[in-house]
Amino acid sequence: MRGKHIKTVMVGGIFLCATPIMAAEGKLLATAGLSQLEGSGGGGLVPWATLAGYDSRDETTALLFMTDVNITDYRLSSIGVATSFYDRVELSYAQQTFGLPVGLVKQLSVGEIKQNVIGAKVRLYGDVVYSTYPQLSIGLQHKQLDDDSVATALGAKDDSGTDFYVAATKVHLGAVAGYNLVWNVTARATKANEMGLLGYGGPDNNGYQMMMEVSVGLLLSPNWVVGMEYRQKPNNLSSVKEDDWTDLFVSYMPNKNINFTAAYADLGTVATQKDQKGVYLSMTGYLW
Amino acid sequence: MVNHLKTALLMMSVLLVACATPTKTPISLYEEIGGQPTIEAITDNFIDEISFNKDIYRYFEKTNITRFREKFIEHLCVDTGGPCTYTGDTMLKVHQGQKITETDFNLTVDLLVNAMKKAGLTYVQQNRVLKVLAPMRGEMLYK
Ligand code: HEM
Numbered sequence: 206m207r208g209k210h211i212k213t214v215m216v217g218g219i220f221l222c223a224t225p226i227m228a229a230e231g232k233l234l235a236t237a238g239l240s241q242l243e244g245s246g247g248g249g250l251v252p253w254a255t256l257a258g259y260d261s262r263d264e265t266t267a268l269l270f271m272t273d274v275n276i277t278d279y280r281l282s283s284i285g286v287a288t289s290f291y292d293r294v295e296l297s298y299a300q301q302t303f304g305l306p307v308g309l310v311k312q313l314s315v316g317e318i319k320q321n322v323i324g325a326k327v328r329l330y331g332d333v334v335y336s337t338y339p340q341l342s343i344g345l346q347h348k349q350l351d352d353d354s355v356a357t358a359l360g361a362k363d364d365s366g367t368d369f370y371v372a373a374t375k376v377h378l379g380a381v382a383g384y385n386l387v388w389n390v391t392a393r394a395t396k397a398n399e400m401g402l403l404g405y406g407g408p409d410n411n412g413y414q415m416m417m418e419v420s421v422g423l424l425l426s427p428n429w430v431v432g433m434e435y436r437q438k439p440n441n442l443s444s445v446k447e448d449d450w451t452d453l454f455v456s457y458m459p460n461k462n463i464n465f466t467a468a469y470a471d472l473g474t475v476a477t478q479k480d481q482k483g484v485y486l487s488m489t490g491y492l493w
Numbered sequence: 494m495v496n497h498l499k500t501a502l503l504m505m506s507v508l509l510v511a512c513a514t515p516t517k518t519p520i521s522l523y524e525e526i527g528g529q530p531t532i533e534a535i536t537d538n539f540i541d542e543i544s545f546n547k548d549i550y551r552y553f554e555k556t557n558i559t560r561f562r563e564k565f566i567e568h569l570c571v572d573t574g575g576p577c578t579y580t581g582d583t584m585l586k587v588h589q590g591q592k593i594t595e596t597d598f599n600l601t602v603d604l605l606v607n608a609m610k611k612a613g614l615t616y617v618q619q620n621r622v623l624k625v626l627a628p629m630r631g632e633m634l635y636k
Pocket of ligand 1 (some may be wrong): 494549564578580583593627
């Protein structure tokens with residue numbers, strides 16, 4: 206699996222080097238955001254109102270991304286693609302692989318949990334940099350587990366689900382001692398347990414709940430952004446506790462073709478294991 | 494859960510406090526970046542950037558560059574709080590009929606950023622200039 210990821214990225218990398226001029230360059234550097242764990246354009250944990258890419262109203266964009274989260278007892282990787290059309294519509298696809306520790310695997314007889322996520326987002330209003338009010342978008346993420354054995358064992362009601370969200374994002378030019386500040390607030394209606402990796406709904410709750418997600422970032426230069434994120438999570442399963450997620454991130458955007466993000470993530474208790482903390486690494490390459 | 498929220502709130506307040514801290518300079522941005530010579534340097538660099546960019550140059554093919562230079566210098570001087578009077582036409586009137594696309598507007602901003610960089614403005618100074626210019630975009634796009 207790991208070998209395959211690396212290959213995908215290498216091929217992507219070569220393609221990128223060969224076609225730098227084709228990239229959609231409609232936006233100020235570092236205002237396109239990153240690739241979110243579920244494939245949407247956003248921060249790392251939170252989908253934003255911005256669409257995946259630097260396209261303006263006259264352009265389209267496509268990108269490949271790869272994310273690896275290495276926490277105390279688990280691994281999570283997410284790879285995928287996203288496209289955005291005329292700064293209006295974004296479509297994305299991500300495949301998540303959640304690696305379980307050997308101890309748990311014996312109990313559950315599965316080594317990893319895979320999930321596919323299809324996302325769509327529509328920009329309703331504004332431009333993240335230029336409009337008076339924040340850019341506003343609505344979106345959905347439809348998720349399907351490959352195998353429902355773990356979810357079912359834990360008491361989840363479903364192996365697939367759809368999240369709906371509204372997001373507002375704004376860049377304030379020169380707002381913090383002359384540096385640009387970006388913030389995002391997202392409200393997500395969801396039934397997902399741990400993003401859906403542990404299924405949807407459960408004995409404690411089987412309806413949609415509204416979760417708040419927040420990101421704040423500071424553009425230290427045209428190429429560097431630092432910030433933090435917070436993602437509120439539901440608690441539907443009585444058998445396993447679920448915590449809210451936070452991270453502190455640094456992103457490096459050398460140009461409009463590629464960006465790299467490193468983060469320190471604190472995911473709290475995940476599937477019975479306490480204090481899940483670790484490093485989040487992500488790379489996005491823009492194809493055009 | 495509570496802990497996470499606390500960390501999150503703490504981080505936010507740190508950033509917000511940073512927001513509230515007043516910028517120390519009582520002098521105008523105009524003076525800070527070096528006054529009239531810097532404004533002229535930015536404008537000359539900007540004209541140079543435009544003349545090497547075929548996507549943007551096509552808007553300026555019939556333009557009287559001497560007039561543009563003079564009016565743009567005045568405008569930038571006023572924008573940065575300098576002691577000038579703008580004697581040109583309104584942004585709406587000047588850019589109307591040109592059907593400036595969003596791509597070309599954003600590209601022009603990149604050229605202006607290059608022009609400011611070459612004139613020696615720091616990243617923070619560039620941001621402060623863009624902050625003043627950004628609200629004018631509405632008077633230029635697709636008119
Ligand atoms: C924040 C951005 C901008 C500012 C502050 C600005 C400012 C100005 C000023 C002060 C003038 C001279 C007005 C006069 O002659 O009375 C001017 C003229 C002009 N601007 Fe802009 N401009 C901006 C963006 C753009 C963009 C994005 C384009 C096209 C892509 C553009 C194209 C032109 C052209 C072609 C003229 C000359 C019009 C003529 O020939 O009479 N400007 N601009």
